[in-house]
Amino acid sequence: MKRVFGIKKDKEPPPSIQDASDRINKRGETVDEKIKRLDVELARYKEQIKKTRPGPAQEAVKARAMRVLKQKKMYEGQRDMLYNQTYNLxxxxxxxxxxxxxxxxxxxxxxxxxxxxxxxKTVKIQDIDNLQDEMMDLMDVSSEIQESLGRSYNVPDDIDEDDLMGELDALEADMGLETEEDGMPSYLQPDKEHDLDGELNLPSAPSGHNAMPAGRVNTQAVDEMGLPAVPRASLRG
Incomplete structure (x- = not known):
């Protein structure tokens, strides 16, 4: 059967646009080369026409130049057509x-x-809203825990803030009175009723002939307070 009818040949795939464009571009390059050769030939004929005198020789050169010019026009038409095809592709x-x-x-x-x-499907608006509500509740609980841990112990609940403010004003007034006298706080002022000399049982300062003459330096011993030292006999008596 194969010998009688032959084998069906597989059809070749149609050329792609790129293949057709490459083929046309090659043809266009060939036509451009032909046009360049014709330009060179026309330039040579132009020089010959200038050099020959009018007559049969010049007419023959003009005829050859005309034939070359017609070929050039034909190739230029083909080139324009190929360029149009390439543009369309x-x-x-x-x-x-x-x-x-x-x-x-x-x-x-x-x-x-x-x-x-x-x-x-895994993320729902309702789930996000519920999560936000839970986070807000947790933040509220956390704030309550912090407030509870920060409470003070043994503080009566029935303290009146007005009474506290009154006590604070009185304390400030007392502090003001203490600092008015000599510009020195009371705890730094000397106690008038406290007789330091009586407690130390110090002797009275010498007078008359026992007084130290002027110009002499007192060489009497002094105690740690800067006062004249008390004789041991006086302390024993």
């Missing part, structure tokens, strides 16, 4: 790439949407 290629990008974007969005839906 580029437009189609850009459109195809844009569609591919859109497809990838849609695929990524669908995947992200599916993932977000799965995540939203």
């Amino acid at each position: 580029d437009q189609v290629s850009f459109a195809a790439e844009g569609i591919k990008d859109a497809q990838q974007t849609m695929s990524a969005l669908k995947s992200a949407n599916k993932e977000l839906k799965g995540m939203m």
Whole structure:
């Protein structure tokens, strides 16, 4: 059967846009090279026309130049046509790439949407509100615990703040009276009723002939208070 009908050949895949664009670009480069060669030939004929005198020789050179110029115009038309085809293929290629990008974007969005839906199932607004309420309750309990731990012990509950303020005012008044006399607090002022000399039983200062003459230095011993030392006999009597 294969010998009679033959084997069905697989069709070649159609050329891609990039393949077609590359092929046309190569053709365009070939046409550009031909146009450049014709330009060189035309330039040579132009110089020959300038150098030859009018007559049959000059007309022959002009005829050859005209033929080359026609070929150049033909190749330029082909080149313009190839450029237009390349432009159209580029437009189609850009459109195809844009569609591919859109497809990838849609695929990524669908995947992200599916993932977000799965995540939203585990997170509910009601659960968040309940959690916030619980946190507020815990903060209130924590504040109550701190206040309870900061309470003072053995403080009567029936203390009147007005009485406390009155006592505080009286204390400030007493402190003011103590500092009015000689500008010195009472605990630093000497006690008039307390006789330091009587307690120490010190002798009276010498007078008359026993007084120390002027100009002499007192060499009498003094005690730790800076006073004349008391004889031991006086203390014993």
